[in-house]
Amino acid sequence: MMLKLFAAAFAAVLLIGGAADAQGTNSGAKLNDAQIAHIAYTAGLADIANARQALKKSKNKDIRAFAQEMLRDHKAVNDKALALVKKLKVTPQNNDTSKAIAKGQADKRAELAKLKGKAFDKAYADNEVAYHKTVNSALESTLIPSATNPELKSLLETGLKIFQGHEQHAEHVAAEFK
Amino acid sequence: MRAGMIVLVAALSAVLVAPAGAKTVTVMMDNVAYVPVNISARVGDVIEWKNVDLVAHTATARDKSFDITILPNKTRTLTLKKAGEFDYYCKFHPNMTGHISVKP
Numbered sequence: 001m002m003l004k005l006f007a008a009a010f011a012a013v014l015l016i017g018g019a020a021d022a023q024g025t026n027s028g029a030k031l032n033d034a035q036i037a038h039i040a041y042t043a044g045l046a047d048i049a050n051a052r053q054a055l056k057k058s059k060n061k062d063i064r065a066f067a068q069e070m071l072r073d074h075k076a077v078n079d080k081a082l083a084l085v086k087k088l089k090v091t092p093q094n095n096d097t098s099k100a101i102a103k104g105q106a107d108k109r110a111e112l113a114k115l116k117g118k119a120f121d122k123a124y125a126d127n128e129v130a131y132h133k134t135v136n137s138a139l140e141s142t143l144i145p146s147a148t149n150p151e152l153k154s155l156l157e158t159g160l161k162i163f164q165g166h167e168q169h170a171e172h173v174a175a176e177f178k
Numbered sequence: 179m180r181a182g183m184i185v186l187v188a189a190l191s192a193v194l195v196a197p198a199g200a201k202t203v204t205v206m207m208d209n210v211a212y213v214p215v216n217i218s219a220r221v222g223d224v225i226e227w228k229n230v231d232l233v234a235h236t237a238t239a240r241d242k243s244f245d246i247t248i249l250p251n252k253t254r255t256l257t258l259k260k261a262g263e264f265d266y267y268c269k270f271h272p273n274m275t276g277h278i279s280v281k282p
């Protein structure tokens with residue numbers, strides 16, 4: 001339920017950006033590169049925090065391996081993003097989408113903190129599937145098309161392929177707990 | 179001239195690392211894909227995976243006959259021991275798939 005609310009809020013924020021874009025106008029709703037970089041970075045940080053929680057709470061071998069992979073990959077992509085914004089002299093800019101992502105996943109972790117054992121493992125895996133789905137569709141439909149700097153666009157495109165891999169991997173892990 | 183040198187160096191290293199006639203086939207791991215996706219080789223040949231991506235990948239056979247993890251900016255090799263058709267994928271990013279056709 002919480003997740004659905006979060007996904008809806010996230011989608012709504014992104015849709016506003018997309019609608020302005022479709023009309024070819026440059027109204028205040030359209031995301032700029034500084035905001036896009038902030039959203040992508042925040043999305044990575046949230047999944048790193050999810051992974052840290054899983055490593056603290058889970059004893060399941062597959063859950064732990066998946067969480068290690070999330071730590072490793074999202075850190076690698078975020079490090080690359082930080083290096084890029086530094087090079088481009090862009091200061092990532094906080095925005096409503098970033099706030100919705102950070103809050104949505106923090107709320108999710110608070111919910112998962114109450115679970116133990118297999119119930120936690122299942123909830124973590126299900127959330128990783130849903131979260132990667134949401135982030136990937138945002139990247140595909142809004143963030144990548146809106147990005148104007150070619151290097152930022154290219155990094156987001158590489159990120160999307162990596163995260164699509166995570167989505168599939170998460171689905172395999174989640175299937176064990178069905 | 180340069181092409182000649184490369185052929186010579188390649189021939190010398192082939193003599194050093196592999197039995198006569200064996201070749202090395204390179205597969206890049208680039209932008210979450212194996213490049214090229216499909217390769218063919220013979221028993222005794224060496225497959226070399228070069229990971230030029232941001233993140234670690236694996237080359238994992240569907241039939242579990244090999245399972246190799248390649249970190250970013252690293253290269254790892256596999257000497258082909260048996261003939262057959264091998265589908266493989268990345269355990270971390272299952273959207274990454276490839277195929278090796280090994281002739282006797």
Ligand SMILES: [Cu+2]
Binds near residue numbers: 165234236274
């Ligand atoms: Cu991979």
